[in-house]
Amino acid sequence: METLEYQIKINAQPEEIWTVLWSDISYQQWTSAFTKGSFYEGTLEEGTTVKFLDPKNNGMYSRVEKHSPNKEMRFLHLGEIFDGVETPQDWGNATESYLLQEVEDETILTVKINTSEEFKSFFEEKFPNALKNVKHLSENML
Numbered sequence: 001m002e003t004l005e006y007q008i009k010i011n012a013q014p015e016e017i018w019t020v021l022w023s024d025i026s027y028q029q030w031t032s033a034f035t036k037g038s039f040y041e042g043t044l045e046e047g048t049t050v051k052f053l054d055p056k057n058n059g060m061y062s063r064v065e066k067h068s069p070n071k072e073m074r075f076l077h078l079g080e081i082f083d084g085v086e087t088p089q090d091w092g093n094a095t096e097s098y099l100l101q102e103v104e105d106e107t108i109l110t111v112k113i114n115t116s117e118e119f120k121s122f123f124e125e126k127f128p129n130a131l132k133n134v135k136h137l138s139e140n141m142l
Contacts, residue, residue, distance in 0.1 A: 002120060004127075005111070006110070006131055008131040009103075009108055010106060010109055010138050011106055011138075012106075014070040014100040014102055016141055017138045019141075020137045021134065029133060030137055033126050033130035036055075039052075039053055044073065046065070048064050049061055050064060057083055058081055058083065059080070065095065070100060071099070074096070074098075075096045076093070076095050077094040077095070091116065094115060095114045096112075097112045098111055109135075
């Protein structure tokens with residue numbers, strides 16, 4: 001398991017960035033960097049299970065480990081979904097965390113991912129663009 005970390009400074013309040021990260025429409029916009037049409041099903045409350053899906057009903061499912069609005073969201077990835085069928089995986093401590101820290105007039109968004117070698121290149125290729133999308137959406141909200 002390797003920890004990857006991505007960080008970006010955004011000229012917006014944590015509340016605005018949080019809204020971009022987790023509201024249905026903006027979530028679909030920023031996650032298009034991974035797969036066009038991505039969405040999630042479920043509620044983002046601690047202890048609940050959320051499905052992260054593409055338009056073909058493939059993706060992964062995770063448990064919400066931490067939900068501290070406007071500060072931190074952490075998921076523990078539990079398994080894969082193919083054609084809507086959940087398949088548990090032994091990924092150990094495969095987590096994905098979103099941390100917001102207000103610094104002067106900006107907010108720093110840090111994403112930390114504990115991942116296996118299998119997914120490392122995917123995240124390294126896609127996450128920088130996803131964070132650019134979050135920045136653009138957060139700084140240009142109407």
